[in-house]
Amino acid sequence: MKKGIIIILVLLLLSSIVVILNLKPKKLERTINGITTSARIYDGGFYLYEENGFKETFVKGVNIGATLPGYFPGELGINKETYLRWFHQISEMHANTIRVYTTMKPAFYDALYEFNQTSQNKLYVMHGVWLNEDLIKEIKDPYGQDNLLINEFIKDATDLVDIFHGNKTLEPRPGFASGVYTKDVSDYIISWVLGIEWDPEFVMTTNALNNEDTVYDGNYLYTQNASPFEVFLAKVGDAVLSYEALTYKETRPLSYTNWLTTDPLIHINEPDPKEDMVSVNVEHIRLKDKAFAGQFASYHVYPYYPEFMNHSESLKDEYDPINTYKAYLKKLNKFHKMPVLVAEFGVPASRGKAHDAKYSGFNQGGHTEKAQGEILASMLKDIKETNSMGALIFAWQDEWFKRTWNTMDFDLSWQRPFWSNVETNEQMFGLLSFEPGDQLKVLLDGNTSEWKDIAYIGNNLKVTQDERYLYLLIEKEEANEPLYIGIDTIPNQGNLSVVDPNIQFSRGADFLVSFNEQPRIQVDPYYDPFSHLYAEVLDMIEKPLGIDTINGGIFINRYHALSNALSIPNTFEHIPFSKYEAGLLTEGISDPNDPTYNSLADYYETDQVIELRIPYLLLNIMDPSTKVRMANFKGKFVFEGEKFEEIYIGVGSESRTVLLSPYTWNNWHMPTYHERLKQSYYIVKEVFKAYQ
Template sequence: MPVLVAEFGVPSSRGLTHKNPYGMNQGFLSEKDQGQIDQHLFQSIVSEKYAGGLVFTWQDEWFKRTWNTMDFDDPERRPYWNNQQTNEQHFGLLGFEPGKKETAIIVDGAAEDWDIAAAKIGYHTEDKQKLKEVRFTSDSGYLYFLLKYNQPIDFKNDGTYLLLDTIGNQGQTTIPINQQVKINTDYGIDFLIKLQGPNNSRILVDSYYDTFYYQYGKLLKMIPEEPVASQKNNGVFNPIRLALNKQQTIPSTKEVIPFQAYETGVLQYGNANPASKNFNSLTDISMSSDKKIIEGRIPWQLLNVKDPSLKEIMGDVWKQGLSGSEEASGIRTAIVTTTQGSLEQTVPKTVNGQLQQKGSLVYTWNSWDQPPFYERLKTSYEIMKKTFGSVDAK
């Protein structure tokens, strides 16, 4: 009996849904990883003398949902933006890149594309301080930031921290930068991005605004209780996590498989330029060769954005639940730098020892109903093209 494998493949998404014991994970795979795993799967089909197999799938599908992210977005608006946290959207060999090709921001440590895109400068100084320029921009996939320095960054001694306020009337007002430095604000900080080098960079969320804990701790009781999580301005930031498996019992053996999750807020360093020999599609942060420029991109869902096309963000989850939302007026930002663990610079400058809402940087963007995008054949396409060409089809 001829057997055709109608679907085989893995996604090149940032978000991870399940881990596979053989490394064929459902997500958090680069395009190169995707191609090599798809190649292995097809070669297995050929070696077993099946009639053939069809790669799932030809192109990415932005309208798809995934069980561990579907409660954090707007189900009616999924086709309007690229959610890199949803693995089901990224099984394609043909990708749809957010933005317009001629003005796209490529996170590779170079700043020329920011000038071409006419991205506004949020902060600039002629002083000889460490940080001299800050820019923000966005598209249907990411919030981007560009940081320019006067001196090379040495992560053994230097740290840079981005403080983001996305929702009003909540957030932390005492920000633990490191063991030595705490920053006070007169407004709430919802997300803290720590840039401390390739092995220690991540984005953290105000525990009151932690949708993962609210769902799996408060509602489903699957993870340990955090007593202060329901209290505003409690002094705690949490890692950003995604569930991988809910606790389950195997009927035949009664073995209990425990709840499993992972920290999806860890930021990966690399080069996101497909034209580079060092291209890695999982890149979040990139540095220039002279270490004077840091570029970054943050997927919208890591900022509790439910639909960037309508500027829709998660509301107060403790009052409205996961279905609640509100329209974002913008993202208020501040930047802190340290050297040798001590405070070096703040943007804007502190007033009476405090970062104040007045004078802070505010990034806003326009809503859309037709997302700009352009097509790009992924690295996995080239791998599969060679694989198919090497098979004897007799």
């Protein structure tokens, strides 16, 4: 009996020891079989190597673009000093990671090396490899034209391996980084994030043209149940890992860019078939033992797009109050066996917007800087609470070269970097703003001291401008009298009078700015690009009254499109074409140092004056830097630009003739600007601090 009790006690003791040993974290090796890594994926977590070994780390940081105002991305206009300044600001925000999308010029890697040599809090890089989207559209197959796409993909990646180790010279070629790379930053490159947001048609075509290519067995990677497109990705990843291990005896975790459009989930409520027509599932790409650094899944996840984020019944029913963003992340993490990085997320602090988030209001635009920060904080919380591996905000800096689908027809693509278009939300995702001028020319705050050296163009009107706005100062004759501003930007059209309110103009006015119960900018329907595009060219909406009439005596509200009409497959709900009024004016103070600062302020009014700033695009100015307006578009399917020398502006009250006087400005070649950290930066800083 005693012997049996003793045996039982011994067995219990041994099982307890086994449990304790299993609870003790396994010591992760940095070097295995002579290959070294700076980071590892282990047991669902991301481990970063520090002096005393690997430490589980929540990845938190920003995506950095490759350019500044006045430059296209391929021109790579950022110098080392700028990168160093940014790295300090990013580190002070308690970030630990930067993501870049493509090969940068030597200044980036030199600055990274120098910063990390002296900083106690290191910054690490998740590095991307770009694939030429123009070539994708042209070739449509990674193996087409003698393997051109896959060869370029692998060549750019293996060149980057040499760059990480300070051992590369890239010869100049237009649109690409070049120079001599001498700094070994390999310890600070903690993963690959290969590729781009895949066009579903490229994925479909690759699968169709290579339907027998479904198995890959490489040195470091192999596939299981893979599509031809996933095999293509595996080949590239294997080539990259093999080259670095063979050449430098190093490796690092591997990931591939993905987004909701080609995620591996099924979205039965998605109204656009293209947004759920094909999947890219990296679970089909498996690691061999030699790829011990591991693999994770990377997704760009925004709260407003695709439309299933607004209309999916399963996401909608997950939380109360409804939080489709968190529900989606939970579903995505549950699907994957490997960790999930939210490699891009964010909302823009822009005047214009392009999509609405139905339940959260986390729209693609229309947010103040403060709201931007609060929304980022909310999404960060969702990302953390769904056990995602990390979160990289899009983006660190604003990008003036960007376009947005609902405004891109109204400007000149080749001139976008040279001015700041606040109606194009894609330009204003950054935590760092590029403000026009060496300093702000005009602050909307009722203090008119900055106007004292600016000449009148009328008895009570002053006008000036910068790379972002046309500014007006109106001196009132009576405190509470409604005022109306007429603006003529194109000759031989426009309204000479309007019935309600009863106003006459000295020349045809194309735009009317009203300061009455609801201040707004309106447009002559004959010169309204929104009505022309969506009513006449695309036949999506009804034609407004006066669209075919010069001097019809009508002004209509200024709109931007939000969405085509939608039919939700599972619920059979029909949602009509949607738009929003872009011409509504918001009162507020535009001084960033004022505690009541409103980054979306359009005007500020006192009993004596009104200070107003108008985005160029709302006046059909396609490029202010070269003074190009939208030409008469009647009978045309595209919008074309034409040069102008001056516009005409006047202000008056009802039952009077408003005298429109000429105003012009000097063209500019390169924009002037200065940097400013947005309010959102400081909000994110506090959240990142809490996620140590």
